[in-house]
Amino acid sequence: MSDDRNGWRAAAVGDAKAGWTDVAPAVVLLLAGLMGLAVATLMATPVHGQFLVLSPKDSATQLITAVYQAGGGVVGFGGLPGIAIAASDNPDFEHAILAHGAWVVMPSPRVLGCMSENGGAS
Numbered sequence: 001m002s003d004d005r006n007g008w009r010a011a012a013v014g015d016a017k018a019g020w021t022d023v024a025p026a027v028v029l030l031l032a033g034l035m036g037l038a039v040a041t042l043m044a045t046p047v048h049g050q051f052l053v054l055s056p057k058d059s060a061t062q063l064i065t066a067v068y069q070a071g072g073g074v075v076g077f078g079g080l081p082g083i084a085i086a087a088s089d090n091p092d093f094e095h096a097i098l099a100h101g102a103w104v105v106m107p108s109p110r111v112l113g114c115m116s117e118n119g120g121a122s
Contacts, residue, residue, distance in 0.1 A: 049089055050075065050108035053097055055082045070096035 051072070057063040063084050064074050072088030085108050090096065094105045 049087055051086050051088070051093065051097070052104075052106050052108050053084045053086050053102050054104040055084070055102045057082055057101065066100040066102065067097060070100050072097065 053063070053067065055063055055066065057066060058081055060077060060081075063077075063082065067074050067084065067086045067088075070086075070088070070093055071090035072086040072093050075085045075087050077084050086093075086097065097105050
């Protein structure tokens with residue numbers, strides 16, 4: 001089937017179908033962009049007293065309780081369960097939250113919540 005007016009031709013039976021090779025360049029660019037954003041976010045200057053916490057806790061209440069017991073407070077939650085930004089003036093907070101079951105604790109790459117003049121949690 002064809003349209004001679006504009007040169008457009010509909011796909012006929014037996015024509016090659018689109019495959020992964022057709023979208024591969026877009027996928028590569030997408031992944032490169034996401035990796036670049038992740039690296040830029042993690043390499044940002046960390047905020048004193050705020051930590052990114054990754055935990056196996058499946059409810060917000062369990063995560064809040066673990067952070068509180070480790071001597072901190074939750075400033076915000078991530079888009080997935082078990083991810084939170086915690087604030088603490090406790091110099092041993094990283095070790096304490098790991099002892100309460102967190103998988104990963106790292107300095108937060110951005111400021112969230114109320115901060116005091118010296119950069120710590122207020």
